[in-house]
Amino acid sequence: MEKVSVDDAPTRTRVSQTILENGPTTAADLAEQLGLTPAAVRRHLDQLIVEGVVEARDQRITGQRGRGRPAKVFAITDAGRDGFEQAYDKLAAGALRYLADTGGDAAVMDFARHRLVDLESRYRPLLELADPAQRPAVLAQALTDDGFAASVSTTPAGAQICQHHCPVAHVAEEFPQMCEAEAEMFSRLLGSHVQRLATIAHGDGVCTTHLPATPTNPTTAERLPS
Secondary structure (H helix, E strand, O other): OOOOOHHHHHHHHHHHHHHHHHOOEEHHHHHHHHOOOHHHHHHHHHHHHHOOOEEEEEOOOOOOOOOOOOOEEEEEOHHHHHOOOOOOOHHHHHHHHHHHHHHHHHHHHHHHHHOOHHHHHHHHHHHHHOOHHHHHHHHHHHHHHOOOOEEEEEEOOEEEEEEOOOOOHHHHHHOOHHHHHHHHHHHHHHOOOOEEEEOHHHOOOOEEEEEEOEOOEOOHHHHOOO
16 A cells, blocks of 8 residues: 555545535545545545544435446544544443433433533524524534534425534433434524434434424525525
């Protein structure tokens, strides 16, 4: 294998950061986003795979499949996420196990809700000042500012907020109450029902929260910025 220069490290960090922020991505898309040649991107991806930072996966095809083999996509591994300053470790999981043993699942849920009180108090004024149609985008930006690498997209059925980084992913694998409490917070802030479609804690590439369009406001999603 070609020897990798130490000078390549910043570019590899850009590659892995882009995958983290955008979810599983093809080498061709990475090359376009980063302004690199496909050959250079593949060289960095090969090294990131060796380091255990990213892994190659089969691309999920929606709709009719075209000819030929689908392109591989590259996703951040659990070890790769650790490199982006995971906020919780084995000590946090151990503390929650003790809390579950002594106070039951309800105590864990109370803790999960309590840890979001400050976050919700900071986000609420931002969303109250925003037009209802703009609130998903405002929430996504607030999450991004706090390191969750969030984005908002639209579908005919509504909007979706995607979080490409989760500081509690390892803990949430064992304690889904962390994800449930966050979804509850989103619902309160947005003033509408939300549905979790995917979570990093369950092995998905991103945490995806669906905000269905309401019958009284069916064009809400269409007015959201991309």
